[in-house]
Amino acid sequence: MKLKMLTALDKNNATAKSYSQGLYNIVVYKSGKVALLKQGEGFVGYLK
Numbered sequence: 001m002k003l004k005m006l007t008a009l010d011k012n013n014a015t016a017k018s019y020s021q022g023l024y025n026i027v028v029y030k031s032g033k034v035a036l037l038k039q040g041e042g043f044v045g046y047l048k
Helices: none
Strands: 008-012 016-021 024-029 034-038 042-046
Antiparallel strands (some): 008 016, 024 034, 034 042
């Protein structure tokens, strides 16, 4: 199953790509982990 996100690429560096969508930021690490951060609250958790 593929997930399509309507997001904007904010940062792209050697270890991760960072995307934003509304109040949320999604960080996709090269290791395969995906983290969710909420603006004003910080780290929410890792996505499965």
